Amino acid sequence: MNRRQEGRPLSFYVLATIFALFVVFLYGPVATILALSFQGPSGGLTFPMNGVSLHWFERLWSGGGVVDIGSAFRRSFALGLVVMVLTVVISVSAGLAFRKRFRGATALFYVAIASLIVPSIVVSLGIALEFRILDDLLGQAATALGLTPPRNSIGLFTSGLGAHLSWTLPFGLLIMFAVFNRLDKSYEEAARDLGATPWQSFRFVILPMIAPFLIGISLFGFTLSWDEIARSSQTMGSTNTLPLELAALTTTVTTPEIYALGTTVTAVSFLVIFGTLGLFILMQRRRAARGLPGA
Numbered sequence: 001m002n003r004r005q006e007g008r009p010l011s012f013y014v015l016a017t018i019f020a021l022f023v024v025f026l027y028g029p030v031a032t033i034l035a036l037s038f039q040g041p042s043g044g045l046t047f048p049m050n051g052v053s054l055h056w057f058e059r060l061w062s063g064g065g066v067v068d069i070g071s072a073f074r075r076s077f078a079l080g081l082v083v084m085v086l087t088v089v090i091s092v093s094a095g096l097a098f099r100k101r102f103r104g105a106t107a108l109f110y111v112a113i114a115s116l117i118v119p120s121i122v123v124s125l126g127i128a129l130e131f132r133i134l135d136d137l138l139g140q141a142a143t144a145l146g147l148t149p150p151r152n153s154i155g156l157f158t159s160g161l162g163a164h165l166s167w168t169l170p171f172g173l174l175i176m177f178a179v180f181n182r183l184d185k186s187y188e189e190a191a192r193d194l195g196a197t198p199w200q201s202f203r204f205v206i207l208p209m210i211a212p213f214l215i216g217i218s219l220f221g222f223t224l225s226w227d228e229i230a231r232s233s234q235t236m237g238s239t240n241t242l243p244l245e246l247a248a249l250t251t252t253v254t255t256p257e258i259y260a261l262g263t264t265v266t267a268v269s270f271l272v273i274f275g276t277l278g279l280f281i282l283m284q285r286r287r288a289a290r291g292l293p294g295a
Contacts (some may be wrong), residue, residue: 091172
């Protein structure tokens with residue numbers, strides 16, 4: 001006997017409508033900026049669009065606009081790559097260290113993730129103040145020794161790097177702690193029984209198993225650094241990252257050039273995200289083909 005097919009309940013359509021409205025609310029502004037950034041030379045900041053062209057992108061990248069996007073792009077990209085690498089390396093090292101019990105581990109864990117609950121602007125101000133105090137102390141010491149006082153240490157790869165790591169590292173640490181807590185130690189023990197050294201055990205056993213999670217941490221590290229504004233506001237010194245340039249332009253630019261810059265920043269973020277997802281899927285397929293655990 002065929003079962004009578006029942007229609008979906010009213011709650012399904014209500015929840016589906018709420019979800020659709022949420023998606024529109026989330027991606028509607030992005031779609032609007034994307035569309036308005038392709039306006040013609042006489043375009044404005046609102047609809048209707050006046051022509052379709054790449055004029056504002058050409059103006060932005062040629063240096064004819066009010067911001068040197070090439071320099072800001074390179075600074076943000078370089079900083080994001082450094083933050084990504086350091087986040088992965090430090091997170092994996094900390095995950096390996098926390099596999100063994102040691103005194104003060106709990107306190108160290110809470111200190112490491114505390115920056116997640118501290119307002120970003122407070123972290124930025126604190127780091128900037130810390131480096132200014134350090135500059136004063138070093139300057140006084142150099143003067144007392146008859147040396148030339150060091151230059152201002154606040155900059156992209158000093159205080160700026162520290163500010164971004166205070167945001168990305170807690171995410172990397174939490175991921176790696178969860179991964180290593182679930183990792184079956186029997187694979188390492190088997191490698192040791194076969195004569196593998198600790199480095200060989202890590203390289204050929206642990207690393208292949210945690211590789212997909214390292215891709216996720218890399219994604220967190222780069223994208224969080226690439227889009228960060230609040231923690232960058234007081235720590236970059238005389239240079240600006242691309243998001244800071246974008247934030248500054250919101251009060252001065254009255255042309256679609258600002259939309260072109262916003263589209264560029266968003267495009268890089270999506271390129272990194274989808275590229276990372278593609279790499280993750282490829283690694284999962286290779287793991288499945290080799291019969292590795294976790295595939």
